[in-house]
Amino acid sequence: MKKTSKSIKIAQKTIFAALQILKESGGELRGKEVVDKIRERLTFDEYESHIYEKTGYVRWESIMHFYTIDCMKAGYMRKQKGIWYITDEGEEALKLGPEKLLETATRKYREWDKQKKLKEANDVTSEIDGDNESTGAQQQEALIEQYETRALEGIREFVADKNPYEFQDLAAVLLKAMGYHIAHIAPKGRDGGIDIIAYTDPLGVKPPRIIVQVKHRPESNISSDEIQRLAGTMKRGTDVGIFVTSGSFSSQAVIEARSTDKHIELIDFERFISLWQEYYTRLSDEEKNMLPLHPIYFLGRNG
Numbered sequence: 001m002k003k004t005s006k007s008i009k010i011a012q013k014t015i016f017a018a019l020q021i022l023k024e025s026g027g028e029l030r031g032k033e034v035v036d037k038i039r040e041r042l043t044f045d046e047y048e049s050h051i052y053e054k055t056g057y058v059r060w061e062s063i064m065h066f067y068t069i070d071c072m073k074a075g076y077m078r079k080q081k082g083i084w085y086i087t088d089e090g091e092e093a094l095k096l097g098p099e100k101l102l103e104t105a106t107r108k109y110r111e112w113d114k115q116k117k118l119k120e121a122n123d124v125t126s127e128i129d130g131d132n133e134s135t136g137a138q139q140q141e142a143l144i145e146q147y148e149t150r151a152l153e154g155i156r157e158f159v160a161d162k163n164p165y166e167f168q169d170l171a172a173v174l175l176k177a178m179g180y181h182i183a184h185i186a187p188k189g190r191d192g193g194i195d196i197i198a199y200t201d202p203l204g205v206k207p208p209r210i211i212v213q214v215k216h217r218p219e220s221n222i223s224s225d226e227i228q229r230l231a232g233t234m235k236r237g238t239d240v241g242i243f244v245t246s247g248s249f250s251s252q253a254v255i256e257a258r259s260t261d262k263h264i265e266l267i268d269f270e271r272f273i274s275l276w277q278e279y280y281t282r283l284s285d286e287e288k289n290m291l292p293l294h295p296i297y298f299l300g301r302n303g
Contacts, residue, residue: 030082155293212244
């Protein structure tokens, strides 16, 4: 019987823990939070906690990220803009246990990537230990995903350090860059549930009137009650509501926004950053400095 390598053992316990944590968290969680919870839940020895000199990443984290690619190709999990999701297939795979789950995920990945020649991997560009079969493309995908996660968390921390009025100004600047005309930004103090009013024309004579509620809560969810309160401020039949948060929306808040007879758009942190990136070139230099970004391009692949 072939001896199980150290890397495979690390992958077995961290991947299983990651999927367990996602399931316990209602099916989704920020990737950084998954890693933090694994660090709290599992004990790692000196070998597993080794920091690679080339990338600055911890060995067990790099190995786990590497094997999440297998899990995604196997259909056990998804990742989108820093959020990790467990699928129904992933929840079912937890019944297999750590060893069989990883074995199955790896087999499914190889089936997906059967046209590629499998080879030994010596690190994450080459820093994942050289006893697992992988493709160079998989190594690259895992490493880029780590870089993207680190970049997104850096942006998240920068935004979290803003005060509520600075975040409100960010929202107004974004709407302006998107082509809307800002008619009102609430001053400090009670706002009556309306932080920004915008129109599609300079004079505000054409519908719709856009009612914007902004909440700067990086670590919490917006509730369905708050969506209802926004709907209550939309007095005109053509009003459109936008709820912007530096955090996220509860599942009930999303349902409330979709089911209400009012038109309400939800912009959470991930969507806000995507829009900021999309319209970044339309910002003035002064506006860019409110949330400065620097694009970096990696060699990628299609498929």
